[in-house]
Amino acid sequence: MAAIAHGIRTVGVVGSGQMGLGIAYVAALRARVPVLLYDRSEVQLKKGLAFMDKLLDKDVAKGKISSEDAKAARDRVSVISSEQGLSGMRDTDMVIEAASENLSLKEAIFKELSQKVSPDAILATNTSSISITKIAASTIQEGQTASSAEGSKSALRVVGLHFFNPVPKLVELISALQTSQDTLDRARAFAVACGKEVTTSQDVPGFVSNALLMPFINEAIMCLEKGVATRDDIDKTLKLGMNHPMGPLQLGDIGLDTCLAIQQTLYTGTGDSKYRPSVLLERMVDAQWLGKKSGKGFYDYDA
Numbered sequence: 001m002a003a004i005a006h007g008i009r010t011v012g013v014v015g016s017g018q019m020g021l022g023i024a025y026v027a028a029l030r031a032r033v034p035v036l037l038y039d040r041s042e043v044q045l046k047k048g049l050a051f052m053d054k055l056l057d058k059d060v061a062k063g064k065i066s067s068e069d070a071k072a073a074r075d076r077v078s079v080i081s082s083e084q085g086l087s088g089m090r091d092t093d094m095v096i097e098a099a100s101e102n103l104s105l106k107e108a109i110f111k112e113l114s115q116k117v118s119p120d121a122i123l124a125t126n127t128s129s130i131s132i133t134k135i136a137a138s139t140i141q142e143g144q145t146a147s148s149a150e151g152s153k154s155a156l157r158v159v160g161l162h163f164f165n166p167v168p169k170l171v172e173l174i175s176a177l178q179t180s181q182d183t184l185d186r187a188r189a190f191a192v193a194c195g196k197e198v199t200t201s202q203d204v205p206g207f208v209s210n211a212l213l214m215p216f217i218n219e220a221i222m223c224l225e226k227g228v229a230t231r232d233d234i235d236k237t238l239k240l241g242m243n244h245p246m247g248p249l250q251l252g253d254i255g256l257d258t259c260l261a262i263q264q265t266l267y268t269g270t271g272d273s274k275y276r277p278s279v280l281l282e283r284m285v286d287a288q289w290l291g292k293k294s295g296k297g298f299y300d301y302d303a
Contacts, residue, residue, distance in 0.1 A: 006186045006187075006189035006190040006193055007093060008093045008122075008186070008190050008193075009033065009034075009093050010033060010034045010091065010092045010093055011027050011031075011033050011034075011036070011092060011093065011094045011095070011096065011190075012035075012036045012037075012038065012080075012088075012092040012095040012096070012117075013027070013035060013036070013037050013038070013095075013096050014038050014039075014086070014089075014095060014096070014097045014098060014099060014109060014113075015038075015039055015097065015098035015099045015100075016037055016038075016039040016041075016044050016047075016048030016049070017044065017048065017098065018051075018254075018255070019098040019163060020037070020039070020048065020126075021037075021052055023096055023098055023126065023163050024037050024048075024052070024077055025052055025073075026163075026194040026195060026196075027096075027194055028074070028076040029056075029065070029069070029073040030193065030194045030195040031190065031194045031195075032072075032073075034078070035076055035078070036079075036080050036088060036089060036092060037049075037077055037078070038079070038080040038084075038086065038088060038089065040082060040085075045079055049077070049079070052074065052077065053074065056070040056073060056074060057070070086112050086116050086117075087116050089113065089116065089117045090116060090118065091118065092117060092118070092121055093121055093122070094123075094124060094187075095113055095117055095121060095122070095123055096125075096126060096161060097109050097110065097113075097123075097124065097125045097126060097127075098126040098163075100261075101128060101130065101258055101261035101262060101265070102261070103131075103134065103135075106125060106127065106130060106135055106138075107134070107135060108138075110125070110135050110136075110138045110139050110158065111141075113139070114139035114140075114154045115141065119153065119154075120157075122157050122159060122183055123157055123158045123159075124159050124160070124161040124187060125158070125159075125160055126160075126163055127162065128162055128206075128207075128209070128258070128262055129205060129206045129207070129214075129261070129262040129265040129269075130265060131176075131205070132158065132159065132160040132174050132175065132176040132179070132203045133176040133178065133203050135158060135176070136155040136156075136158035136176040136177075136178045136179065137155060137178070139155055139158060140154055141154070152178065155176070155178035155179075156178050156179060156180040156183060157179075157180065157183050158178065158179060158183070159174070159175065159179050159183050159184060160172070160173065160174030160175070160176070160207070161173060161190075161191060162174065162207060162209065163196075164209070169195070169196060170196060170197050170198075170199065171191040171194070171196040171197070171198050172198075172200075172201055172207055172208065172209055173187060173188055173191065173199070174200070174201050174202070174203050174207055175200075175203065176203055177203070204269075205265055205269030205270055206266045206269075211266065214259060214262050214263050214266060214275075215263075215266075215274060216248055217249075217251060217252045217259055218259070218275075218277060218278050218281065220234050220238075220247075220248035220249055220252070221248075221249070221252065221278040221280050221281050222278045222280070224249065224280065225279065225280040231249055231298055231299075234247060234248065234249055235247020235248065235249050235250050249298040249299075252281075252291065252297070252298065253291030253292055253297035253298055253299055254291055255290060255291055255292075255293060256281065256284050256285055256289065256291045256297055257285050260277055260281050263275060263276075263277040263281070284297065
């Protein structure tokens with residue numbers, strides 16, 4: 001039923017890190033569509049697929065899904081080889097980019113995607129802070145303009161679909177200035193088919209979620225940096241005093257490099273000093289203490 005509503009028969013996912021893998025997981029398991037997964041790092045691809053197997057086994061063990069559903073979901077995911085590259089996404093109806101939070105990288109990916117996939121395919125970005133309008137503009141090829149038929153058609157199919165990490169029940173839907181209503185409607189329907197609630201935001205730095213969350217995490221890091229309180233007391237105060245499931249420092253450990261990238265985007269995008277990244281956050285990233293992904297952040301983790 002859901003496939004008729006959104007028209008997505010095959011979805012491509014660019015990036016097999018925590019976010020890309022999580023998106024591939026819900027698309028295969030909940031929306032029940034074939035997923036083509038691509039990552040320029042074959043090591044990361046293997047790591048991501050092993051993590052998917054672990055997630056599926058965990059859900060089976062908890063009785064959330066049957067072993068048959070788990071096998072069917074895993075069978076829906078296939079890998080695009082490095083030789084094929086993004087050309088392997090040619091026949092998809094939607095591609096969701098989940099690469100690093102870097103504008104130039106995303107622009108390069110979207111420029112290539114606009115050349116190599118079907119002209120009717122939706123091009124979605126999972127960015128958590130970068131302008132969707134800038135990303136959409138990058139799909140306009142040389143010799144075209146933003147107002148030309150080909151240029152506008154390319155940009156109108158770009159949309160922001162911000163899944164969260166770890167991937168919970170919410171997707172944030174963001175329209176670029178160029179995004180068509182049809183693109184928005186189909187992207188929303190696909191997110192719902194993945195079992196998500198959908199909220200919408202204007203295309204402003206950080207959207208709603210990270211415009212609120214990242215200054216909160218950054219302020220907690222500043223409190224630690226200034227010696228206002230210990231790590232444990234900061235997190236305990238928010239968990240027990242405000243009923244948050246995770247403290248801000250524990251939450252930041254999901255990816256301190258991503259936190260820094262978003263905070264920098266907020267700071268440069270608004271020019272507002274309240275978004276200035278904490279020096280301690282910058283030094284943590286310099287030390288490659290990125291949190292769970294590196295085994296060390298504000299807390300220590302098993303490799």
